[in-house]
Amino acid sequence: MRTARTLAVILALCSLPTLADESGHIDHEHALVKQGVLGTANVLRELDLRAFSNLVTVTSNVDGIDSTKPEYTIDGGGLHFRPKAGPSTPVILTYTLPGLRTVSSLVVAYEYPPNDVPEMVRLEGSSDGGKTWSELCKVRPRAIDVLKCFRPAKVNALRLIQEGGKGSRRTKEVFLYADPDVPLPLFGGKDIGCFSFLRDLWHADKIKVIRSPRTDVWTSPTTGLPKVLFESTIATAHDGAWGDASEKGKRLYLRWDLDKAYPMDYGVVGIALTEPATRCILGLHPAEFYTANGNLDPSGLKGSSIKNLTGQGWILQKAWDKDPSFSKGFPLERPGTYNQMLLVWDSYAAYENDRWSHLEMFGAQKPDAGDEHRNLRK
Numbered sequence: 001m002r003t004a005r006t007l008a009v010i011l012a013l014c015s016l017p018t019l020a021d022e023s024g025h026i027d028h029e030h031a032l033v034k035q036g037v038l039g040t041a042n043v044l045r046e047l048d049l050r051a052f053s054n055l056v057t058v059t060s061n062v063d064g065i066d067s068t069k070p071e072y073t074i075d076g077g078g079l080h081f082r083p084k085a086g087p088s089t090p091v092i093l094t095y096t097l098p099g100l101r102t103v104s105s106l107v108v109a110y111e112y113p114p115n116d117v118p119e120m121v122r123l124e125g126s127s128d129g130g131k132t133w134s135e136l137c138k139v140r141p142r143a144i145d146v147l148k149c150f151r152p153a154k155v156n157a158l159r160l161i162q163e164g165g166k167g168s169r170r171t172k173e174v175f176l177y178a179d180p181d182v183p184l185p186l187f188g189g190k191d192i193g194c195f196s197f198l199r200d201l202w203h204a205d206k207i208k209v210i211r212s213p214r215t216d217v218w219t220s221p222t223t224g225l226p227k228v229l230f231e232s233t234i235a236t237a238h239d240g241a242w243g244d245a246s247e248k249g250k251r252l253y254l255r256w257d258l259d260k261a262y263p264m265d266y267g268v269v270g271i272a273l274t275e276p277a278t279r280c281i282l283g284l285h286p287a288e289f290y291t292a293n294g295n296l297d298p299s300g301l302k303g304s305s306i307k308n309l310t311g312q313g314w315i316l317q318k319a320w321d322k323d324p325s326f327s328k329g330f331p332l333e334r335p336g337t338y339n340q341m342l343l344v345w346d347s348y349a350a351y352e353n354d355r356w357s358h359l360e361m362f363g364a365q366k367p368d369a370g371d372e373h374r375n376l377r378k
Contacts, residue, residue, distance in 0.1 A: 318333065
C-alpha cells in the first residue's frame with residue numbers, strides 16, 4: 001500500500017522540475033506530507049526534557065570556518081556550518097541517534113544556493129552504531145536544496161556525505177524524517193525523547209496563524225509567510241522571515257490557535273541570519289512567548305505590555321532582551337497543556353533588526369511520575 005501511494009504522488013508531481021531535480025522542496029513538500037509519503041517527525045531533533053538538550057550528536061570530518069560548528073545543522077537556528085574544505089574533499093556529517101529509528105526521507109537546506117549546493121549527496125545508515133554502513137540514497141542536486149524519499153530503514157547512526165560542487169557547502173539544516181507508516185510516539189514516552197510537533201499539526205491543517213493588526217497599540221508584520229515557520233527550510237532574512245514592521249515604537253505578534261490542547265514543555269525560536277551576523281545580532285528583542293487555553297484575542301487591548309497580556313489571561317513562559325543566540329531554546333516556566341501560543345516583540349522599523357524565521361514546540365505526553373524532569377530545571 002505504501003509503494004502504491006508513494007508512486008501515485010510521485011507520478012502526479014513528476015511534471016514539476018523541482019521534484020525531478022530532487023530539490024526545491026518548498027514547492028511540493030506539502031503534497032508529499034498530505035499523502036503520507038514524507039514523515040513529519042524529524043529524528044535529528046529529539047529532545048531530552050531532563051537536560052533540555054538534543055539527544056542526537058553530530059561530528060564532522062572537517063573543521064568549520066569562523067568557529068562554525070556541525071551542531072548548527074540540527075539546532076533549529078539561523079546559523080550554518082561552513083566546512084573548511086575544498087571541493088575535492090568530501091564533507092561528512094555523522095549523526096548518532098539515541099536509539100533505533102525507522103526513517104524514509106531526507107531534506108538538506110543550504111545557506112546560499114545554488115553556490116553552496118554540492119555536486120553529489122549520499123546518505124548512509126547504520127543499525128549497529130556505525131560499525132557497518134549501507135547506502136540509503138544518493139542525490140545529485142541541481143538547484144536550491146535536497147529532498148529525497150527512500151526505502152524505509154531502521155538506523156541508529158547516519159552519515160551524510162557531500163561531494164564536489166563549486167561553493168563551500170555551507171549547510172544550514174539537515175532533516176531526517178521518521179517513516180510515516182511506523183507508529184512513533186509524537187511527544188515521547190518512557191524510553192524516548194520528545195519531537196517537535198508543530199510541523200505535523202500545520203500540515204494537518206490543525207494550526208491557525210493570526211498576525212497582529214494595525215491599531216493604536218499594535219503594528220503588523222509586512223514580510224514572511226506563515227508556513228515557512230513549519231517547513232523544513234530554516235529561513236534566512238530574505239526568504240520568509242517575519243519582521244520589518246513599518247511603525248517604530250509599537251509592538252507586533254503572531255498568535256497560533258491549535259485544534260485542541262497539546263502538552264508543551266520546551267520551545268525554540270530561530271533568529272534569521274543576516275550577513276554580517278552583527279546586523280541581526282539582537283533580532284527579536286525585547287520579546288515574550290505566552291501560552292493560553294481558550295480563545296484569547298489581544299488585538300483589542302489598550303496596551304501591549306506583559307501586564308496587559310497576562311491581565312487578559314495569557315501565561316508568560318519566556319521573556320528575553322538582547323539575547324545574541326540565533327537558536328533561542330527555552331523551557332516553559334509553566335509547562336502544561338495549551339491550545340494557544342503567542343509571540344510578541346518590538347517593532348524597530350530598521351533593516352532586519354526584528355526578524356525571525358522558525359518556531360518549534362516540544363511536549364512530553366506522559367511525563368515521568370512526579371514531573372521529575374520539570375523539577376530539575378529549578
